[in-house]
Amino acid sequence: MRYEKYEHIVQAIEGTRTIDDIQEKLKINRAKAIYLLHRLRRLGYIRTKYLPNKKRVYSVSPLNKQKGISYLEAFNNNMPNAGFRISDKEDYFVHGKTIKAEDLLVYALKKGTIRYVISSLFLFRKIEDWPYLYRLSKKENLTRQISALYEVARLFIKKVRKMPKRFRRLTIPKKEDKYLFVIKGFSSDDFKDTEKKWKVYIPLNRADLEEIRLL
């Protein structure tokens, strides 16, 4: 019964909203909007996030009632600020286990877009289980791409931990190996040495990563 009462309100304000949005959308005053958010949170429809300026943003969705999390949400949770979070439609949800940074790195590279690749560099800060990452990336044929992007991440991102020698040794290309793309058709003008070393075309230039260096 309680669910039905608020179902329509949730449908009306579904998405990422600020308190002002909710007031405007439902044509109610601030006090009523705050009370409504309180009720909806108790029913499990609301997840609160904070913007860099500490302003609250509410994610309103019927799916929030479940504890599962989508890959995209987990990916965005690992980003240092809103500038690197990605807004996309995501259809894969995981319940009952946490999504590791290793899973997210492979997920991001499989997406094959520049935005995902740039943001994924931050995940190297969180990689702890290198053998797991190796197994995952081997399955998707992404081992060399990961090593090449790791080298780029080390150049631009602070606090990236050292890659174990074993991972490096296992992913180093053989003589007969051909060049691989991270994103088909994109190569770098600035990271030629890294490209040559790993036989991987890196879809980034220094200019793309200047913003990252400041973080």
Add this chain to the structure above:
Amino acid sequence: MININTQEALFNQIGNALPKKIVVYSIGGTAMMLRGLKGETLDIDLVFDKESDRELFIKTLVSLGFKKDEKRVIETYGLKKNAPAMLRLESGDFIFDLFLNKIIISVFSDGMKKRAAQTHEFGGNLVIRVADPSDILIMKSVTGRAKDNEDIISVINNNKLNWDIILEEAKEQVKLGNEHAILGLGEKLEKLINQKIIFIPKPVTDALWNLFKEQVKNKSKKSKEKTFEKKKR
């Protein structure tokens, strides 16, 4: 009835108990719950691709204390073909309906499988792909149960449906042997439109009736051909 949180916990338990990864499709109330369109359901309806996966799922449910309910199968579906395997907990007031590709008269077509893009992974080994709202609507419209009307209204009012897909799928269902698909859908929608509970663009209902006329025409043509052949013999 099972609510969204209990269902999630149960699926996680099953996902952890399954010995290997299996992919199933959710339809009906379960699909609506996973899409956030409903708060609770009586039946957990799942469709399997392979008999071996269904067997494994049943084994896992049995190991978790569920029991097959043959009596309920006969009570609900009679001796209809493609009746599901039904399992329930002795203490529980919800039931698992486990179908194999066909849901009584509806067929879980390749198109439906492709459109079931939203995926939920539970406990590692249970992957549930959720039927598209348009397909939920088609399957709900041929059941003839009054309780499905509420779900149909919720699907239509809370989703931006692509009516072209729905018309195409209804046609596909007829091709696959579900002769009630077009008529059932048309009838149900007209009833709800007349009650002014839902709004559907007129070209859609017109197209639906045209499809039905075409179906009747084809059927009478076929039966005439059959009788002609019989007489010839």
